[in-house]
Amino acid sequence: MLVPKMRIDIRPLCDKHLVEMEAVSVKAKMGGSDEWAWPAFRCFMQGCARSFDSGGYTTISNGSIDPASRNFIGCEEGAMFIESVQGDRLIWRCSIAGCERSRTTDRALSALALP
Ligand SMILES: [Zn+2]
Ligand SMILES: [Zn+2]
Numbered sequence: 001m002l003v004p005k006m007r008i009d010i011r012p013l014c015d016k017h018l019v020e021m022e023a024v025s026v027k028a029k030m031g032g033s034d035e036w037a038w039p040a041f042r043c044f045m046q047g048c049a050r051s052f053d054s055g056g057y058t059t060i061s062n063g064s065i066d067p068a069s070r071n072f073i074g075c076e077e078g079a080m081f082i083e084s085v086q087g088d089r090l091i092w093r094c095s096i097a098g099c100e101r102s103r104t105t106d107r108a109l110s111a112l113a114l115p
Pocket of ligand 2: 095
C-alpha cells in the first residue's frame with residue numbers, strides 16, 4: 001500500500017481538547033495480532049487517548065484503534081489536522097508533504113463529544 005508522506009513538522013491540535021499534540025511513535029494492533037508502530041501525534045491531556053496520523057484522528061484503547069472513533073477530514077491524498085482555532089471555527093490543514101490545502105469548519109465538528 002502506498003502511503004502518502006505525512007509532514008513531520010506539523011503541530012496538530014487534539015480534536016477533543018484543542019491542545020497541541022506531541023510527536024510519538026504509536027503502537028497498536030491492526031486487525032490481527034501483529035503490533036505495528038508508526039509515527040503519529042498523541043494528546044497528552046490526562047485520560048485522553050486521541051492520536052493523529054495519516055488516517056486522521058482516532059482513539060487508541062487497549063492497544064487497538066477504535067474504528068468508531070475515527071474523525072477524518074481530508075483532501076484527495078490524506079488527512080487534515082486541526083491547525084488552529086479562530087473563535088467558533090476550526091482551521092484544518094492537510095498533513096501531506098507538499099500540499100498546502102486548508103479548510104474551515106464549525107467548531108462543533110470537532111470530536112468534543114467523543115469518549
Ligand atoms: Zn485530547
Ligand atoms: Zn492535501
